[in-house]
Amino acid sequence: PTIASFANAGHDHADAPGGGDLGVVQATNLTLTGAAIATPVANRLYTDNIIKAFCSWVPNGTIDTNGDVNVSSVDQDGTGRWGVNLATAFSAATSFAVTVSCQADAAGSVDNIIAIDNAGNGTNAIEIRSVSVDAGGATETDPVRMFMIAVGTQ
Numbered sequence: 001p002t003i004a005s006f007a008n009a010g011h012d013h014a015d016a017p018g019g020g021d022l023g024v025v026q027a028t029n030l031t032l033t034g035a036a037i038a039t040p041v042a043n044r045l046y047t048d049n050i051i052k053a054f055c056s057w058v059p060n061g062t063i064d065t066n067g068d069v070n071v072s073s074v075d076q077d078g079t080g081r082w083g084v085n086l087a088t089a090f091s092a093a094t095s096f097a098v099t100v101s102c103q104a105d106a107a108g109s110v111d112n113i114i115a116i117d118n119a120g121n122g123t124n125a126i127e128i129r130s131v132s133v134d135a136g137g138a139t140e141t142d143p144v145r146m147f148m149i150a151v152g153t154q
Contacts, residue, residue, distance in 0.1 A: 005131070009134050012128050018050055027096070032119030036132040045049045049151060050151065051069065051085050051150070051151055052069075052070055052088075052090070052096070052150055052151055052152060052154055053068075053069060053070040053084075053086055053146050053148070053149065054068060054069040054070075054071070054148070054149050054150075055068040055069075055071040055074060055084060055146075055147075056068070056145060056146070056147050056148075057074045057082070057145070058140035058144070058145055058146075059073040059076065059143065059144075059145075060076055060144070061073070061075055061076040061082060061131025062074075064145065070086055070087050070088050071084060071085065071086060071087065072085045072086065072087040073085045078140070079141065079142055080129055080130040080131060080132075080139075080141050080142055081127070081128070081130075081140060082127075082128045082129075082146065083125055083126070083127055083128075083150040084124065084125065084126040084127075084128060084148060085124065085125050086126070086150075088124075088154055089124035089153075089154065090150075090152050090153060090154050091153045091154055092119050092153070095152045095153040096150050096151060096153070097150065097151055097152060098126055098128075098148060098149070098150045099145075099148070099149055099150075100114045100128050100147065100148045101114065101147045102114060102130055102143035102144075102145065102146050102148060103143055103145040103146075103147075114128065114129070114130055114131075126150065128146065128149070129150065130142065130143055130146070144146075
């Protein structure tokens, strides 16, 4: 069903603030407008909380078969260092949050700490570092695969 068929089907959607809650909507793509209300309601989708960028890549910077959303490229800037370049920038350098995880080396022996250093990078690039930590110290290392998501205001 389309949004128009929900809206015109005569269903009672009065349970939503201001009416018009469509419940479950199946769509290929959907545009949301407006910011979240002052106290967002749990389990509701707002423009502020949609994933704005996703990427999975291997250490040389090649975006792998999991693909990407809103990432134009990933540059390897040295061992354990990458720059993720966004196709659509965020509205301000402080208007987004990023989370990154990694798959350790093939033997599972590399325990990595992921650092995100975005100071001075502006709104369309995210600097990511992978550091292996053991009793002997910390060294920038390449894991098998990296995963990144970002949310915020664009």
